[in-house]
Amino acid sequence: MDDNQKQIVLGGLLGNSYICKGSKNDYLCIRHSVNHLPWLQTKVSELTQYGAATPWNINGTTCTWR
Numbered sequence: 001m002d003d004n005q006k007q008i009v010l011g012g013l014l015g016n017s018y019i020c021k022g023s024k025n026d027y028l029c030i031r032h033s034v035n036h037l038p039w040l041q042t043k044v045s046e047l048t049q050y051g052a053a054t055p056w057n058i059n060g061t062t063c064t065w066r
Contacts, residue, residue: 001050008046020066027052031064040065 001009009017009028017030028050032040037058044051044065057064 005046005050008043012043027066029064029066031062034058034061034063037063 012028012030013019016032017028019026020029030040030044040063044055048055052066055065057066
């Protein structure tokens with residue numbers, strides 16, 4: 001993980017990201033309003049190698065990346 005990716009993860013954990021408990025592994029979730037989807041897509045474009053096979057979930061007015 002490079003310095004920029006570390007800053008995104010640590011900054012997210014201090015802000016709007018959280019650790020989810022999975023059945024096998026814990027994972028990082030970043031959740032925002034769909035109004036902020038372009039901003040979230042820019043942020044997670046740096047973390048694509050760490051995303052799930054299907055990283056996006058958009059439900060109503062909320063979008064989540066994991």
